[in-house]
Amino acid sequence: MKKIFLVLFSIVFLFACDNDFEHENNEPTSGVLVQVSVIDALLQGIYDGYFPIGDLKEYGNYGIGTFNGLDGEMIVFNDTVFQVVASGDVKRPLDDVLTPFAAVTMMHADTTFMLSATSFEEIKLNFDSYFPTPNLFYAVKIKGDFKYLKTRSVPKQTKPYPPLVEVTANQPEFEFENESGDIIGLYCPEYAKGINVTGLHLHFLNSSRTGGGHILEFSLKQGSMEIGYLMDYRLILPEGGDFYGGDFTVDRTDDLEEAEN
Ligand SMILES: [Zn+2]
Structure with missing residues (x-):
């Protein structure tokens, strides 16, 4: 009898937790990662845009990616798409500009941490203190004052496209000193290899919206980090084009490491 009660209690408890969880995430698109193409397409030089950034904003107000022909680094932040081009300038492209690769979500903070002096390396080393498991997807947002940041962008390519x-x-690389701004990023688990960049992939946008890029390193003075758990994943793939003839049989792990870090 005792045993039955325990089992029953566990079931009720589980349901209670489940309901709480759903209640906290009842925004229809919150917690959903929506992605255009896959990273292994980009790594082999499939840079033709096919998805309008105006449509991308329907799926998320927060995310990262690139543009048609690999024309710079994309930051989607507060419903605006920013483009950090190879000169380092920040543009706000029109809705009909196409992307060959991007991932967005409706940003929703499940946890928030206040951060004192730390760095990209330290956050990676202390991953467990911020993230409950390495096996989910997360949206990561760090707002703060930075002592130093190093970013990069990529120049627009013409066909035939070279590999990433x-x-x-x-x-081109850019350095920032004593700059305030926002880090907009994603974390993808190891099993997402080939689909997206595994680990932490962060882009930066300074507070005057005049500089940023794909983060290579940073050192933070103080700030806050919001983490949104993403447990729902949608891929929107191209209908035709170079993607159909792409070679996805090759393990591109080393290329990814070289291109992103
Ligand atoms: Zn990037």
């Missing part, structure tokens, strides 16, 4: 590692070998 060849482009990033000559990437």
